Amino acid sequence: MTSAPSGLRGRVKCVVWDLDGTIWDGVLLEDDHVAINDDVVAAIRELDKVGILHSISSKNDHDLAMARLEKADLAEYFLCPQINWNPKSDSIRHIASSLNIGIDAFAFVDDQDFELAEVGYALPEVLRVRADEVADAVRCPEFRPRFVTSESRERRQMYLASAARDDAEHGYAGPNEEFLATLGMRMRISRAGPDDLQRAEELTVRTNQLNSTGRTFGFADLEELRTSPSHLVLLASLEDRFGSYGKIGLALVQEGEPAWTLRLLLMSCRVVSRGVGTVLLNHVMRLAREAGVGLRAEFVPTGRNRIMYLTFMMAGFREVTEADGATVLESALEHIQPPPSYLTVEAG
Numbered sequence: 001m002t003s004a005p006s007g008l009r010g011r012v013k014c015v016v017w018d019l020d021g022t023i024w025d026g027v028l029l030e031d032d033h034v035a036i037n038d039d040v041v042a043a044i045r046e047l048d049k050v051g052i053l054h055s056i057s058s059k060n061d062h063d064l065a066m067a068r069l070e071k072a073d074l075a076e077y078f079l080c081p082q083i084n085w086n087p088k089s090d091s092i093r094h095i096a097s098s099l100n101i102g103i104d105a106f107a108f109v110d111d112q113d114f115e116l117a118e119v120g121y122a123l124p125e126v127l128r129v130r131a132d133e134v135a136d137a138v139r140c141p142e143f144r145p146r147f148v149t150s151e152s153r154e155r156r157q158m159y160l161a162s163a164a165r166d167d168a169e170h171g172y173a174g175p176n177e178e179f180l181a182t183l184g185m186r187m188r189i190s191r192a193g194p195d196d197l198q199r200a201e202e203l204t205v206r207t208n209q210l211n212s213t214g215r216t217f218g219f220a221d222l223e224e225l226r227t228s229p230s231h232l233v234l235l236a237s238l239e240d241r242f243g244s245y246g247k248i249g250l251a252l253v254q255e256g257e258p259a260w261t262l263r264l265l266l267m268s269c270r271v272v273s274r275g276v277g278t279v280l281l282n283h284v285m286r287l288a289r290e291a292g293v294g295l296r297a298e299f300v301p302t303g304r305n306r307i308m309y310l311t312f313m314m315a316g317f318r319e320v321t322e323a324d325g326a327t328v329l330e331s332a333l334e335h336i337q338p339p340p341s342y343l344t345v346e347a348g
Contacts, residue, residue, distance in 0.1 A: 051152030089122035259294035
């Protein structure tokens with residue numbers, strides 16, 4: 001790998017690939033029979049199986065390049081491919097925005113030192129990999145998530161379903177709430193079981209924007225909390241007529257008197273546009289009120305999670321104190337919002 005920032009295990013969520021001299025040998029505009037690089041294809045398929053997404057940034061003829069990928073049965077692996085003559089850093093920014101993934105979760109693979117340097121200068125958070133070092137690079141910790149969950153294996157399909165939803169939304173002429181009502185969304189909120197903890201850990205590692213504290217919890221930590229009589233570990237999953245979003249929300253609650261404490265609340269950024277981001281919070285608020293206690297929540301600013309602070313404020317929380325580096329918020333539980341009319345919630 002080229003010089004690049006070090007990171008946590010499994011931090012790479014998406015790999016952006018060059019085409020000429022990388023996915024295939026040679027230059028497509030000079031030879032439309034370029035040979036596919038089997039080692040690169042093997043790496044793409046291996047990473048896909050563990051939930052790492054793929055895209056393309058290539059200076060090339062779009063239609064010709066896509067036809068070559070289709071012929072090689074590879075086109076389906078690449079989300080939001082950017083095949084144009086723009087700087088590759090611009091293409092990566094566009095991909096990140098389209099997929100709603102942070103720039104620091106990207107890796108970029110190219111055979112040209114100039115292109116690697118351009119991306120490194122413009123986007124220093126991106127991990128850069130030379131094309132001839134791919135086989136070794138994909139075995140590095142940044143590309144190896146600790147667990148491979150059912151959501152990991154289906155991640156690409158979930159993004160493809162999301163793209164289909166977006167296409168349907170763009171083609172809908174009415175108000176957004178009317179469109180959401182056509183989706184038939186169903187959320188299930190339940191206590192985490194032993195088989196859920198790998199995904200729960202993954203959520204704490206992968207979710208940044210809609211994360212109330214930025215804290216990560218390992219499998220052992222979550223199992224201890226799950227089996228504790230004084231804690232709740234709640235998971236939320238979502239599906240609609242296009243398919244499943246998987247498990248997209250996590251709440252860690254410490255029970256007690258006179259108030260419970262919400263130690264962590266997070267929602268996957270994939271559901272931001274679905275209007276369901278506050279449902280899990282309101283469910284916890286409702287549980288606390290039914291138990292006859294108040295509810296406090298810890299918030300730690302991370303530089304990327306201000307939207308969670310605003311979510312608490314809009315739900316009626318107010319700052320009351322500071323403790324262990326966290327801002328402690330509290331709700332009087334007087335005005336708990338019901339789920340939106342277009343969403344069915346099942347709690348168990």
